Amino acid sequence: MKAIRVKEFGGPEVLQTATVDDPVPAEGQVLVRVRAIGINPVETYIRSGQYAVLPPLPYTPGADAAGEVAAVGTGVKQVKVGDRVYTAGTLTGAYAEMTLVEAGKVHALPDGISFQQGAAIGVPYATAYHSLFQRAHARPGDTVMIHGATGGVGIAAVQLARGAGMTVIATGGTPEGRAMLEELGADHVLDHRADDHLDQARKLSGGRGVDVILEMLADVNLGKDLPALAHEGRVVVIGNRGTVEINARDLMQRRASILGTALAHVKPDEYRSLHAALVAGLANGTLNPIISRELPMDQAPEAHTLVMEPGARGKIVLIP
Ligand code: NAP
Numbered sequence: 001m002k003a004i005r006v007k008e009f010g011g012p013e014v015l016q017t018a019t020v021d022d023p024v025p026a027e028g029q030v031l032v033r034v035r036a037i038g039i040n041p042v043e044t045y046i047r048s049g050q051y052a053v054l055p056p057l058p059y060t061p062g063a064d065a066a067g068e069v070a071a072v073g074t075g076v077k078q079v080k081v082g083d084r085v086y087t088a089g090t091l092t093g094a095y096a097e098m099t100l101v102e103a104g105k106v107h108a109l110p111d112g113i114s115f116q117q118g119a120a121i122g123v124p125y126a127t128a129y130h131s132l133f134q135r136a137h138a139r140p141g142d143t144v145m146i147h148g149a150t151g152g153v154g155i156a157a158v159q160l161a162r163g164a165g166m167t168v169i170a171t172g173g174t175p176e177g178r179a180m181l182e183e184l185g186a187d188h189v190l191d192h193r194a195d196d197h198l199d200q201a202r203k204l205s206g207g208r209g210v211d212v213i214l215e216m217l218a219d220v221n222l223g224k225d226l227p228a229l230a231h232e233g234r235v236v237v238i239g240n241r242g243t244v245e246i247n248a249r250d251l252m253q254r255r256a257s258i259l260g261t262a263l264a265h266v267k268p269d270e271y272r273s274l275h276a277a278l279v280a281g282l283a284n285g286t287l288n289p290i291i292s293r294e295l296p297m298d299q300a301p302e303a304h305t306l307v308m309e310p311g312a313r314g315k316i317v318l319i320p
Contacts (some may be wrong), residue, residue, distance in 0.1 A: 002320065003096035004300045007058045009049030012301035015061070017278055023092050023100040024074035029100045032087060036294075037094050037114035037318040038064030039303045040123045040152065041239070047174035047304065053264075060093025061300075066109055066118025067099075076103045084109040088122035088275065095300055097320045107275050110283035120289035120315035121278060123263060124152030128160055129274045131236040131261045136212040140165035143205045147192060147225065148216025151233070151237055151312040155290050157214050158184050163286035169201050169210065174311045180290070192221070198228040209233055211255070219244045220256070226250035258318070290314035 005018040025031045043061045045051040066086040066132070071080050079085060085106040092100040109118045131153075132138050138161065146157045149170035161168045162185055170186035172178040173193050181189045188204045190197040198221075202209055209230030215221055217237075219242035225235050228247060233256045251258070281287035292314035295303050303316050 001097040002297065003060045003093065004062075004297065005058050005060055006047055009047065009054070009057070012044075012049070012304040014135055015048060015300040015304060017298045017300075018230055020060075022098055023217050025071050025076075025100060027074045028076060028103050029073040029091065030076055030079060030085075030103050030106050031071040032065060032085060032099050032101055032106065033067045033070040034065045034094065034097055034099055034320050035067040036065065036119035037062055037297065037320065038119035038122065038152070038167040039300075039307050039316045039318065040064065040126070041307055042123070044304045044308055045299065047165050060096050062094025062096075062099075063087070063089045064119050064122035064123055064124075065090065065094040066115040069106070070098060072103075073089045078103050079106055079108075084115075085120070086118035086121045088126060088271075095297065097297075107279055110279065112285075113282050113289070114179075114289045115296060116317045116319075119317045120291065121282070122153060123276050124315065125156040125160075125287065125289070126266070126271075126274055127153050127238060127261060127263050128156035129277060130263065130266055130270060131214050131238055132160055132212070133164075133272050133277075134266075134274065135236050135261055136214070136234045138164070138166060138212045141167075142211040143169065143230070144210075144212045144214065145169040145171070145201050145210045145228070146186075146214050147170040147171050147221055148239065149181055149186065150174075150314075152315045154214075154216060154312075155184065155314060156287070159287050160281070162186070163281060169204055171197060172312075174313075177311065177313050180313050184290075187285065198224045202228045205230065208244075212236070214238055217241065222246055226254075226258075228257060229256045231255060233257075234259055291317055293317070294319055
């Protein structure tokens with residue numbers, strides 16, 4: 001089969017198409033014929049060698065794919081050959097025509113959700129759900145600011161928060177991205193490049209402050225997020241690309257909290273529960289992933305360049 005292989009860490013050009021052996025599922029494993037692959041920013045950090053945990057070289061990147069079950073190993077009861085599935089983590093990498101997955105990490109792809117949309121679920125929707133419900137414990141009636149709502153995680157968070165009856169303040173960096181957020185039904189849409197957007201968010205909450213902020217770029221925003229919080233408000237740090245200064249008094253005055261999210265540390269019971277919620281939301285139409293670009297798999301280098309550029313409007317996917 002064809003797969004993208006990385007033989008040395010470096011720029012996007014190290015993502016090269018190669019022919020490798022088809023994987024064979026062992027006990028408890030599922031082989032998925034990949035129809036679409038989701039690109040996540042973390043895969044660019046790993047590819048460049050700038051990440052805390054790096055795979056041994058050579059490797060095939062990627063965690064998120066959608067496709068059909070091609071074969072199952074002994075003992076696999078959850079899925080059968082031909083089932084449409086999405087993956088949330090793979091053993092052999094998602095940037096490939098086939099990928100090997102632990103049986104517990106393939107999930108049913110409901111009818112009406114395309115393979116491209118299925119490739120947008122594993123990391124982004126799981127991160128958004130985990131941050132909103134399992135870290136921030138956001139509840140219906142809360143005001144939630146999604147700070148960076150135009151990308152994979154942000155769109156998922158807007159849909160999850162709206163579906164749960166929260167008031168959503170969503171931010172985007174371009175007019176096109178903000179128009180998409182209006183269409184998604186965000187209650188208020190702000191420009192995260194405007195200097196006063198956090199003051200505006202506070203005003204939109206009636207001066208009370210927002211209950212929860214899901215933060216996609218903490219190194220830029222965290223210090224300014226804290227004064228925009230309500231009493232006992234929570235910021236969940238999802239994305240961060242540097243260091244940041246905060247005034248701890250902003251936390252103390254509000255009895256506020258800063259919480260970290262790392263998808264790698266989701267506990268097994270949280271994982272089970274969040275994917276059950278996602279599959280239900282996809283089936284009942286509350287969740288509907290948005291795809292911004294589709295590229296052939298051999299254009300993985302282009303996809304890695306695009307995912308790091310401003311102006312997100314959904315998910316970039318590769319087609320093998
Ligand atoms: P993405 O699809 O590339 O989207 C990036 C988002 O960041 C866009 O909405 C972008 O908005 C926004 N952004 C850019 N500048 C911003 C600013 N100054 N303030 C607020 N937002 C800004 O990425 P993603 O998949 O949604 O992931 C978002 C971040 O979370 C990435 O850093 C990713 O590495 C991280 N992440 C972390 C975890 C975890 O486990 N902690 C899991 C998944 C993702 P515009 O393009 O409209 O400006």
